[in-house]
Amino acid sequence: MKNVTEAPQLSSRLLRLALLWVILLIASVVYTLFLSKQMEITTEVMRRAGDIRAELYQVGYDLTTVHSKNLTVDIQGVVWRVDQTLNLAILDDGSTYRVMARDERIDKILSRIDETWRQSVKPLLLKWNETHSVGTSSRQEILAGLDSLNSELDEWQNLTDAEVNRNIVVLRYTQVALGGLSILSVIVVMWFLFASVLRPLNQLQAGIERLKAGDWKTRVHAEGTQEFSEISAGFNELATHLDDIYFNLESRVEEKTASLAEKNAHLTALYGLTAFLGEQHSVEEMLESFIARVLTLTGAPAAQVCFWNENRNQLESVLKKGLSESGTKECEKISEQFCQQIFASPYPVRIEEPDQSVNLDASxxxxxxxxxxxxxYRQKNIGIFALFYRDKLSEDRALDMLLENLGRHFGAAIENMRLAALDQQMAVAQERNILAQNLHDSIAQTLSFVNLQVQMLEGALKDQNSEQIDDGIKQIKAGVQECYDDVRELLLNFRTRVYKEELGELVQSVLQRFERQTNVKTHLNIQDDGMTLSSTQKLQVIFILQEALSNVRKHARARTVMVNIRNDDSRFEMTVMDDGIGIDPQLLSERKQSHVGLSIMRERAQKVNAQIEIESEIDQGTTVKLILPKEGR
Structure with a gap:
């Protein structure tokens, strides 16, 4: 990693190389522009010098010809332009003409040109311009000055030409240098790409090929830049990891296989216990199977199951395996405080008991x-089960979690069995209550009537009143027959069982039995297009029908009973109508809560979330309606 951090970055190298190339390029371009500007200035200077020479040549031509009096040039303008050019070239340091004055020769020639012009040529030309005539001596003097001035201008132009030639040479060398620099830059860039990019890539490619060929010991050292050093370090780590996986694959497969086998055993135990607990078994069978499965799974030599007694606030042993008789009461010896500590802990509790002799096996x-x-079971503590070991064992979280899950499943089964037993007890108690109400409402009242008739018969026998004796015997016979009919009806009603019969078949069977007992005609009308009733719902419907028919037999004095059943998607409705003597509505309202038969029907209706409605008028019969809404089904 030290080489990785100390190696220069590829991006920084590229940035420095690009920056150097840009600096050299800008400098070359600036220098070239500077030379081009010098040449432009030189050309301008040469043009102006040529103009001066042309105008002075015209002046000399006029002096040597017949035009000495009639000048063809503007002497005053020539003088002004020459003064202006010389002033700019000599006096103004910021002039473009002074840019070329870089050596003493140019400065000296300009001084001589200025001196010759101002002292020799300019005064004579101004005089000539004023008089428009010039003598022979003055003409010769002007011509001599012009010759001298032209010679100095030639010298200035020659020096300027030399300066231009020198700049041209420098410009050419600069262009050649730029071309060479470009070629060198290409070479440097190619070398840089090869050394910093292509060679490390080739090394990495070669390492990948060796790795693909199965050479797990291969390593690469693609150094030169930080990026490729990091890549090579990562490649080497990957190769090391693959090498470790390849050579340790067998041991890892064995470890994974063992782990999968252990998990499979745990799942098998969990599913097996769940399937077993889902079947019908007694508590003893469930305890035996649970402990056998736990001992097989853990290999523990002994185990004990204890249930929590809420009334006594202590644990009670219900099953032990592999423990001596002295260890049977171990659960009862655990204090209530320690029990609460065990129940408060979400994890198994490990207890080391090296000095206690109560936890002994059969040997x-x-x-x-x-x-x-x-x-x-959920948040309720049902009890505990303890496993005993002869040696100290390290904690196995997976096994502990599995055993806790097995304990929760076992607790759910025990609690469900308790709830089922409690529901069965409550159902039996309710049926007994209904039976007691029926006995009280029918048989008990009939026997009371028979007892009263027996007492009256005793009085008649004492008085030797034969008419009263005959009437008493008839009343007793009628009471005994009514009691017999009530008992038989109760037996038949409570023997009714609902299996897979359809509701129509069950109702038809009840009505046929009612007709045989009472000689009352019955009519059945069924419209069954809705959801099928459950077994519990069908049983309660039959019981309510039997109770309604029993009331018809005892009190209605009816000739016909009509039963209508309508079952659709909205609700289930059963209506029992008779054409008997009916009941006074006010009396029905007063006895609604106290009448035994009505109370029994309401209790049975409430069991299936149904409602009972009773309508009656004197001499208009009675209608009993059972309504089971869609929400209650």
Whole structure:
């Protein structure tokens, strides 16, 4: 990693190389522009010098010809332009003409040109311009000055030409240098790409090919830049990891296989226990199977199951395996405070008992480790089960979690069995209550009537009143017959069982039995297009129908009973109508809560979330309606 951090970055190299190339390019371009500007200035200077020479040549031509009096040039303008050019070239340091004055020769020639012009030529030309005539001596003097001035201008132009030639040479060398620099830059860039990019890539490619060929020991050292150093370091780590995986694959496969086998065993135990608990078994069978499965799964030599007694606030042993008789009461010896600590812990409780002699197996070997697991149903503590070991064991979180899950499943099964038993007890109690109400409403009242008739018969026998004796015997016979009919009806009603018969078949069977007992005609009308009733719902419907028919037999004095059943998607409705003597509505309202038969029908209707409605008028019969809404089904 030290080489990785100290190696220069590829991006920084590229940035420095690009920056150097840009600096050289800008400098070359600036220098070239500077030379071009010098040449432009030189050309301008040469043009102006040529103009001066042309105008002075015209002046000399006029002096040497017949035009001395009639000048063809503007002497005053020539003088002004020459003065202006010389002033700019000599006096103004910021002039473009002074840019070329870089050596003493140019400065000296300009001084001589200025001196010759101002002292020799300019005064004579101005005089000539004023008089428009010039003498022979003055003409010769002017011509001599012009010759001298032209010679100095030639010298200035020659020096300027030399300066131009020198700049041209420098410009050409600069262009050649730029071309060479471009070629050198291409070479440098190619070398840089090869050294910093292509060579490391080739090394990495070669390492990949060796790795693909199965050479797990291959390593690469693609150094030169930080990026490729990091890539090579990552490649080497990957190769090391693959090498480790390849050579340790067998051991890892064995470890994974063992782990999968262990998990499979745990799942098999969990699913097996769940399937077993889902079947119908007694508590003893469930305890035996649960402990056998736990001992097989853990390999523990002994185990004990204890249930929590809420009334006594202590644990009670219900099953032990592999423990001596002295260890049977171990659960009862655990204090209530320690029990609460066990129940409060979400994890198994490990108890080391190296010095206690109560935890012995059948061979009186002492156990030195006890692990206590919970038997729970949701938040309710059902009890515990403890596993005993002769040696100390390290914690196995996976096994502990599995055993806790087994304890929760076992606790759910135990609690469900308790609830089922409680529901069965409540159902039996309710049926007994209904039976007691029926006995009180029918048989008990009939027997009371028979008892009263017996007492009256005793009085008639004492008085030897034969008419009263005959009437008493008839009343007693009628009471006994009514009691017999009530008992038989109760027996038939409570023997009714609902299996897979359709509701129509069950109702038809009840009506046929009613007709045989009472000689009352019955009519049945069924419209069954809705959801099928459950077994519990069908049973309660039949019981309510039987109770309604029993009331018809006892009180209505009816000739016909009409039963209408309508079952659709909205609700289930059963109506029982008779053409008997009916009931006074006010009396029906007063006895609604106290009448035994009506109370029984309402209790049975409430069991299936149904409602009972009773309508009656004197001499208009009675209508009993059972309504089971869609929400109650």
């Amino acid at each position: 009186h070997n002492r156990f030195i480790l006890k692990v206590v697991y919970h038997i729970r």
